[in-house]
Amino acid sequence: MTAPDQPLRADARRNREAVLDAASALFAQHGGDVQMNDIAERAGVGVGTLYRHFSDKQSLQAAIIGRRFAAVAGLAERAEKIDDPWAALEAVLRGYLEAADADAGFRFSILSPIEPAWDDIVREKAGFAASVARITQRAADAGLVRSDFTADDFILLTRGAMANMGGEHEGWRRFLALALEGVRVT
């Protein structure tokens, strides 16, 4: 499950990316109900090819999440280098949510009632999660957030914000302001 790692043939890799791009684009346009056939068509591949890369819809959702986690891992590492522990925490939180706001496919996948196939993306998740854990820990140790604040709480807030994104609900920034007020120690 944890990625075979044998480098894909050039065209296969291209197709894989094309499918992911197509899925993201379609998720952004329509909300949530996107068809596998449409994704394949938009990606310029046959449905069979889509299924060769992603065994089912959950697996495709997981891949979308994995790709986003890989992207924000860099952001998290940069945040770790910020001296002020509070500023570092705010940077990952904001950066992560800003990315989520721009990536409807990611949001729908994360909040989907059908759980995404997390097993497919343990690696991608681990990197980001480790950075976040260190950042939250540091902020708590410095007494800048409640002493019991953990990476799990980061996820809670993050899910909460995403539930207020997209379509009608653009209140997530306000939500974040309220939530941070409850976490910060001043």
Next chain:
Amino acid sequence: MTAPDQPLRADARRNREAVLDAASALFAQHGGDVQMNDIAERAGVGVGTLYRHFSDKQSLQAAIIGRRFAAVAGLAERAEKIDDPWAALEAVLRGYLEAADADAGFRFSILSPIEPAWDDIVREKAGFAASVARITQRAADAGLVRSDFTADDFILLTRGAMANMGGEHEGWRRFLALALEGVRVT
């Protein structure tokens, strides 16, 4: 759209309720992906009957939400009678979320990527919303929560909490504790 109000024939009313009950039960068991045919079967009616009462899945979702709103309207009115404005706010919030936690169909409908048919349930929504507005207003006026706290914020927190309910995510109580900390003034 806003409810015809002509009282239904006894068997029709019974069927309507049976469908709603069946949908709730199935949503609670499986997560999110519930079939119209299964709902009809569980309710002991033909699919046609289901569609006679609810024009489509969105409309069924709206009805589930409407029914829950009607139920929590009573709770909100009782909360309004609590003297301490903060205690009143906490009572609606907690009561509403406790009800949401126990009603998976409600949660899936509210957070669904397919927007529920709100037009079907303006009335049911209005009563609850009015109570909540008065309660948040009173708490803000009393200086017990941030002075800019509104009923919209109530919705933000509430959606945030629901995004952390069900299945793996039972962290909504912790989430609520964090969020309230950000809202309360002490």
Next chain:
DNA sequence: ACCTGAACACCGTTCAAGT
């Protein structure tokens, strides 16, 4: 090794026939 798309199975929705 990887790609294609017609074909199959399943689920949302309709409608002709019933009471």
Next chain:
DNA sequence: ACCTGAACACCGTTCAAGT
């Protein structure tokens, strides 16, 4: 007025044939 369930259309997934 309301109910039924077979039938239809659509979408997720498979698989035989191709490069």
